[in-house]
Every structure is written in C-alpha cells, then in structure tokens.
Amino acid sequence: MRQPNILFDGLPLPFADGQTIMEAATAAGIFIPHLCHHPDFKPQGSCKLCTVKANGRHVSACTMPAKDGMEVENNSPDLNDKRRTMLQMLFVEGNHFCPSCEKSGNCMLQALAYELEMLTPHFPHFYPDRPVDASHPQVLLDFNRCILCELCVRASRDVDDKNVFALSGRGIRKHLIVNAESGRLADTSFSLGDKAAHVCPVGVIIEKGRGFALPIGRRRYDIQPIGMELERAARCRGSGEAI
Amino acid sequence: MEDRGFALESASESSGPLRRVAIDPVSRVEGHGKVTLLLDEHDQVQQARLHIVEFRGFEKFIQGRPYWEVPVMVQRLCGICPVSHHLAAAKALDHVVGADRLTPTAEKLRRLMHYGQILQSHALHFFHLSSPDLLFGFASEAGRRNIVGIVAAYPEIARQGVLLRKFGQEVIRLTAGKRVHGTGAIPGGVNRALSHQERDGLLADIYQIIAWSRQAVQLIKRLHQADPALYDEFGSCRSNMVSLVGGGGVLDFYDGRLRARDADGRIMVDGVHARNYPELLREEVKPWSYMKFPFLADLGPQDGWYKVGPLARLQNCDSIPTPLAEAERCELIEHGQGMVIHAPLAYHWARMIEMLHAAETLRDLLHDDDLSGSELVTSGARQREGVGVIEAPRGTLIHHYRVGEDDLVTMCNLIVSTTHNNQAMNEAIRRVARRYLNGRQLDEGLLNHIEVAIRCFDPCLSCATHALGKMPLQLELIAATGQPLERLAART
Numbered sequence: 001m002r003q004p005n006i007l008f009d010g011l012p013l014p015f016a017d018g019q020t021i022m023e024a025a026t027a028a029g030i031f032i033p034h035l036c037h038h039p040d041f042k043p044q045g046s047c048k049l050c051t052v053k054a055n056g057r058h059v060s061a062c063t064m065p066a067k068d069g070m071e072v073e074n075n076s077p078d079l080n081d082k083r084r085t086m087l088q089m090l091f092v093e094g095n096h097f098c099p100s101c102e103k104s105g106n107c108m109l110q111a112l113a114y115e116l117e118m119l120t121p122h123f124p125h126f127y128p129d130r131p132v133d134a135s136h137p138q139v140l141l142d143f144n145r146c147i148l149c150e151l152c153v154r155a156s157r158d159v160d161d162k163n164v165f166a167l168s169g170r171g172i173r174k175h176l177i178v179n180a181e182s183g184r185l186a187d188t189s190f191s192l193g194d195k196a197a198h199v200c201p202v203g204v205i206i207e208k209g210r211g212f213a214l215p216i217g218r219r220r221y222d223i224q225p226i227g228m229e230l231e232r233a234a235r236c237r238g239s240g241e242a243i
Numbered sequence: 244m245e246d247r248g249f250a251l252e253s254a255s256e257s258s259g260p261l262r263r264v265a266i267d268p269v270s271r272v273e274g275h276g277k278v279t280l281l282l283d284e285h286d287q288v289q290q291a292r293l294h295i296v297e298f299r300g301f302e303k304f305i306q307g308r309p310y311w312e313v314p315v316m317v318q319r320l321c322g323i324c325p326v327s328h329h330l331a332a333a334k335a336l337d338h339v340v341g342a343d344r345l346t347p348t349a350e351k352l353r354r355l356m357h358y359g360q361i362l363q364s365h366a367l368h369f370f371h372l373s374s375p376d377l378l379f380g381f382a383s384e385a386g387r388r389n390i391v392g393i394v395a396a397y398p399e400i401a402r403q404g405v406l407l408r409k410f411g412q413e414v415i416r417l418t419a420g421k422r423v424h425g426t427g428a429i430p431g432g433v434n435r436a437l438s439h440q441e442r443d444g445l446l447a448d449i450y451q452i453i454a455w456s457r458q459a460v461q462l463i464k465r466l467h468q469a470d471p472a473l474y475d476e477f478g479s480c481r482s483n484m485v486s487l488v489g490g491g492g493v494l495d496f497y498d499g500r501l502r503a504r505d506a507d508g509r510i511m512v513d514g515v516h517a518r519n520y521p522e523l524l525r526e527e528v529k530p531w532s533y534m535k536f537p538f539l540a541d542l543g544p545q546d547g548w549y550k551v552g553p554l555a556r557l558q559n560c561d562s563i564p565t566p567l568a569e570a571e572r573c574e575l576i577e578h579g580q581g582m583v584i585h586a587p588l589a590y591h592w593a594r595m596i597e598m599l600h601a602a603e604t605l606r607d608l609l610h611d612d613d614l615s616g617s618e619l620v621t622s623g624a625r626q627r628e629g630v631g632v633i634e635a636p637r638g639t640l641i642h643h644y645r646v647g648e649d650d651l652v653t654m655c656n657l658i659v660s661t662t663h664n665n666q667a668m669n670e671a672i673r674r675v676a677r678r679y680l681n682g683r684q685l686d687e688g689l690l691n692h693i694e695v696a697i698r699c700f701d702p703c704l705s706c707a708t709h710a711l712g713k714m715p716l717q718l719e720l721i722a723a724t725g726q727p728l729e730r731l732a733a734r735t
Binding site for chain 1: 311312314420424429620649
C-alpha cells in the first residue's frame with residue numbers, strides 16, 4: 001500500500017497516519033520554527049511561529065494533521081517575514097536583554113531571531129514592570145522573559161502533577177502566575193527536579209547560582225544553530241553515521 | 244590657592260558681560276562630554292568646566308537582579324574597558340559566594356584577561372586617540388589629526404598600534420569567550436581554562452608584542468625629551484594620588500591594598516583594605532555635571548582631590564615586578580628630579596611603561612601551567628556584601644554590592660576611574676585655558692589644546708556617568724551677556 005505524502009515546499013514528504021505536519025517534518029529532519037511546541041506535550045498552537053500554508057490556508061503546523069496530497073508551504077520569504085514580525089512582537093512585549101541574560105546561547109527565542117535574521121525589534125518596547133520571584137531557594141523566576149508558551153504550565157500539570165503554574169488575565173494583560181495564595185514560588189511544592197523546571201525555552205525558570213558557568217562557545221546554539229541538530233540527525237540516519 | 248585648584252570653576256566673581264564658548268562634543272575620548280568656557284570682553288577666561296552630558300543608571304537598575312548576572316551586565320558600562328568592570332564585579336561577588344581565595348588557575352586566568360585588557364586599552368588610547376596630537380602637533384591641520392592621518396604619515400607606528408591592540412583583544416577572547424563583553428569571570432572563579440593550543444598561539448606572538456611595547460616607550464620618551472618645556476608644564480596641576488598597591492609595594496593591576504600619597508610624594512594612607520574604601524573616600528555632587536567629584540575623606544573636597552591612573556600608579560608604587568618596565572619607571576622617576584611629576588602629558592609616558600609591564604606579565608603568565616588547570620571555581624560561607632577593587636586602565640575602579648538572602652542585589656555603588664580624575668581634568672583644562680587661550684582669538688587649534696589636556700587622562704565618560712537618583716539636575720538659561728536669566732531645578 002502506498003505511504004501517504006504531503007507536498008512539503010514542493011517535495012514529497014511521507015507521513016504516518018495521525019501525524020501532524022510538525023511531526024511529519026520533524027521525523028524527516030526538517031525544522032519548522034516553533035516556541036510553544038514540545039514533542040513531550042500535547043500541542044496547543046499558541047505561539048504561531050510554526051504557521052505554514054496548507055492548501056493555501058494559514059495553519060499551525062504543530063496542530064494540523066497531515067493529509068495525503070496536502071500542499072504545505074513552509075520555508076518561504078512571506079512566511080519567514082511573518083515569523084520575524086511575531087518574534088519582534090515577542091521581544092518588545094517583554095524585557096529581553098540578551099547581553100546580560102544567562103540563557104543567552106541556550107535560548108530558543110534568541111536562536112530563532114538569529115535564524116530568521118531579525119536585525120531590530122522594529123516595534124516600540126513595552127518595557128513592562130515585572131518583578132522577579134526569587135523566593136524559592138533553588139529556582140528564580142524572571143517573568144520579564146515570559147513568552148506565554150505554557151510549557152511550564154503543561155509540564156507541571158501533566159507530568160509533575162503539581163499544577164504550580166497558570167496563565168492569568170486576558171489579551172495583552174495575560175501573564176504567568178504561580179498557584180499559591182501568596183503568589184510566590186517558595187509557597188508551592190515546586191522543586192528543581194520537576195519537569196517544569198527544565199522545559200522553559202527562554203530564561204524565565206532559572207536554576208539559582210549557575211549563571212554563566214557554561215562558557216561562550218559551549219552553549220547549545222554556539223555548537224549548532226537552531227534546527228541544525230534536527231537536520232544533522234536526519235543526515236546521520238540516512239547515511240548510517242552515529243548522531 | 245593656585246595648587247589647591249578650583250580657580251575658574253565658577254565665574255561668580257566676574258563682573259561685566261561674558262561670552263560662552265563650547266567644545267561639544269569632546270572628540271577622541273570614550274563617551275560624551277563637553278567643555279564650556281566663559282570669556283569676558285577682553286577674551287580672558289573667567290570659567291572653564293568639563294561637563295559630562297550623558298546619563299546612565301547602572302547603580303539603580305542592577306538592584307533587584309540576581310548577583311550572578313552582575314559581572315556580565317555591569318560590564319556594559321563600557322565598550323573599551325568592560326573587562327575591568329567584569330572583573331571588579333566578579334571580585335566583589337567572590338566574597339558573596341564565600342570565595343575569599345580563588346584557585347590558582349582562576350586567579351591567573353583572571354590576571355591574564357586583565358593584563359590583556361590593560362595592553363589593548365593603553366594601545367588604543369595612545370595610538371588611536373592621542374598620537375595624532377603628539378606626532379602632528381596640538382594645532383596642526385584638523386583634517387589630518389586622526390588615526391587615518393597617522394596611518395598615512397607613520398604607517399609602521401600605526402600598524403604596531405593596531406596589532407598591539409589586536410593581541411590584547413585576542414587574550415581577552417581566549418579567556419572571556421569574546422573580544423568585547425565576554426563571560427569568563429563568574430563569582431568564585433572562571434568558566435574556562437586556556438588550552439595548550441591557545442597558549443602556544445599567544446606565546447608565538449608575545450615576544451614581538453614586548454618589542455613593540457618597548458618601542459612605544461621610546462617613542463613617547465623622545466617626544467617628551469624633544470620639548471620638555473611643553474611636556475613638563477602643559478596643564479600641570481599638583482594633587483594627591485591614589486592607587487592599589489600589591490604586596491611589597493609593587494605595581495599590581497589586579498589586586499592589592501589602597502595607598503594615597505600627597506602632592507609631594509609622601510605616603511598619607513597605606514594598606515587600606517578594599518572593603519574599607521568608604522572610610523578613605525567620599526563623593527561630592529555638583530549641579531553642572533553628571534560625574535561626581537570624589538575626594539579623600541580626611542582632607543575634604545578642597546584639598547582631598549586626587550589623581551588616579553598610570554601617572555599616579557607609577558609614582559605611588561615602590562617598584563614594578565618586571566625588569567624592562569621597572570627600568571623605564573626608574574627613568575621616569577629620575578625625570579622628576581626628586582619631585583612628583585604632575586604634568587598630564589606625562590600620563591602618556593607612564594601609560595606606555597604600563598603597557599610594557601602588561602606585555603611582560605602576559606609572557607610570564609603564559610609560561611605558567613596553572614592556566615590550563617581544571618579547578619576553576621571555589622566557594623565558601625555565603626556573605627551579604629562584597630567590595631571589589633581593581634586597577635583599570637584609567638585608574639582605580641571600585642565595585643560594591645549588597646545581596647539579599649534571596650540572591651538579589653539590594654545595593655550597588657560604583658566609583659570608576661574617570662570619576663576619580665574629575666577634579667584633576669577640570670584643573671588641567673583651567674590651567675591650559677589660562678595659559679593658551681587668555682586674550683587670544685579662539686580657533687580650532689587653540690580649543691584642541693583643551694581636548695589634549697583631557698585626553699591625557701584617557702577619560703571614559705560613559706563609565707563615569709553610571710549613577711542614578713542622586714544628581715540634582717539643573718537647567719540654566721544664559722543670556723548673550725552671560726547673565727543667568729532663568730533656572731529650572733529638578734525635584735528629587
């Protein structure tokens with residue numbers, strides 16, 4: 001029986017039944033820019049970075065099931081331009097000071113900005129006033145960098161079974177909160193061993209005291225630009241090399 | 244009274260209309276500043292002030308940030324000497340993490356980074372910023388009086404200047420990860436060691452660097468000796484001197500105790516531990532500049548101002564622990580014939596001796612296997628407060644932090660090198676203004692004399708204006724006659 005395919009940027013891409021466009025592309029070693037998607041969690045399609053055109057319609061690749069014969073446009077100047085604009089909006093909504101951020105070099109937001117050649121923030125900065133929560137002995141929360149991906153919310157709820165984090169408010173006032181009467185992380189059962197402590201794609205959930213212990217040159221995206229890990233793994237699978 | 248300074252700081256004693264001349268911006272310095280002169284109807288200078296016109300805010304916005312972020316954040320004060328801020332902050336926070344003594348590998352790597360920084364900064368200042376004045380003349384053709392002019396007229400000198408700086412930058416890159424604004428020093432140590440391959444790469448060039456540094460000392464000495472009347476007198480103002488001094492009284496840029504000498508070279512204070520700097524120094528705020536005016540607490544603002552930086556350091560220490568630089572220091576001291584040298588142009592001579600010392604020290608460090616060690620970080624009992632003092636290229640740099648139990652910074656005080664020299668720079672321009680500008684028709688060449696005096700101190704005006712929240716802002720409207728018409732004061 002013929003394996004179903006989608007036409008991905010003009011090339012046939014096989015997929016297994018039930019896979020989303022993101023899963024099919026990832027399995028083939030193709031990187032689709034994303035922030036809120038994580039293979040361990042149910043997709044929610046909120047960041048919109050993975051927006052592709054499927055049969056002419058804008059859809060989130062992480063939530064859209066692949067269908068046989070579907071034509072998908074991913075790496076096009078038009079889509080990358082829109083992704084860059086969304087990144088710029090994320091940068092100005094928060095306080096993202098890469099020069100002094102310890103997540104620099106390991107941050108997906110920064111890595112995507114490089115990947116999509118974002119040269120300026122373009123929009124006026126909001127400069128929101130978001131105090132950090134340093135109450136927990138092991139972990140610091142720097143809300144200035146939150147992009148509302150909800151990965152910590154999902155990890156704490158679905159894996160850790162603690163429900164430490166949630167989003168509160170609506171629209172432009174939506175923000176990350178800690179589920180405690182005091183609002184402080186120290187007053188929850190959160191611990192450094194939680195899954196939620198290790199899924200933040202930016203620099204909100206920070207292990208205290210580590211800072212800049214990892215030197216420049218050995219950080220995740222110093223070694224390989226974002227997406228390259230995926231593509232390299234696919235090449236290795238094809239040639240039988242060790243990954 | 245003359246030697247105590249402050250003449251021409253205010254024109255309040257003058258009578259009659261005054262004309263205002265501004266040098267804005269001051270060029271070939273780091274940061275933004277301006278000089279204003281008020282002249283009377285006979286073109287006599289009645290007031291001369293160096294104003295710092297940029298406004299930063301590091302002391303304030305570092306509050307509420309986690310302490311481990313500070314060495315990386317606060318170095319953004321400066322693009323020329325970020326290593327100095329990076330290391331001063333790390334030294335202060337070493338105490339916070341209880342690392343009162345670093346591992347040999349960590350301390351030597353930090354020293355390597357710092358002496359690389361001294362080398363590149365001194366080369367930048369002498370060759371790129373000041374050599375056009377010294378080689379072409381203060382009032383030479385303005386269009387040629389720059390580094391491009393130097394490249395055209397003195398290509399070998401320019402080449403050596405560029406390559407000296409490049410070497411220092413490479414040392415910084417290998418120890419901090421980047422040539423500018425790296426992350427090498429962390430509270431309690433460093434985050435990387437030097438590989439043997441990296442060390443061998445630097446060793447291959449270091450002897451050439453020492454040779455060029457020696458030539459640079461000879462060059463500035465020749466210039467000094469060719470016109471001693473100019474070099475020994477231009478802008479000269481007597482003052483106290485302050486610097487760190489290492490064990491045994493040797494010159495040490497990385498660590499030591501604070502020492503102060505008076506204008507005649509007598510030691511007034513010695514062996515002051517970094518954490519006790521508040522007992523030694525005070526700061527005064529003046530309404531016409533964003534840069535504060537520090538002074539020795541025991542002497543007060545009138546008599547307690549002082550110089551820092553190369554000329555102060557070489558006359559404050561007892562010796563330099565590397566032979567070539569020590570021989571040159573002795574020659575500099577002999578030039579003073581038993582008197583302390585206060586001439587600003589001698590800063591260049593002292594600066595090049597320091598560059599030679601930095602090159603010699605780098606050579607010695609590069610032969611030390613500890614640089615490739617694996618023990619990079621140490622820690623101990625947590626403290627709530629730390630002070631880090633270092634000799635930056637421009638002089639003594641003080642970082643002071645308090646950290647709460649939640650690891651967030653609650654207080655930050657920075658006293659940077661250029662700030663220490665604030666009064667000395669103002670005094671130097673007043674002397675130059677009186678000597679060269681009084682009664683003359685002002686032109687670009689004459690006004691450049693003022694800038695030459697400022698450049699001697701290699702000021703970094705960006706570094707010096709980091710404060711926020713203490714400065715009484717004031718806006719003055721001055722009529723063409725020089726009379727103040729209106730004054731607006733900010734409510735703080």
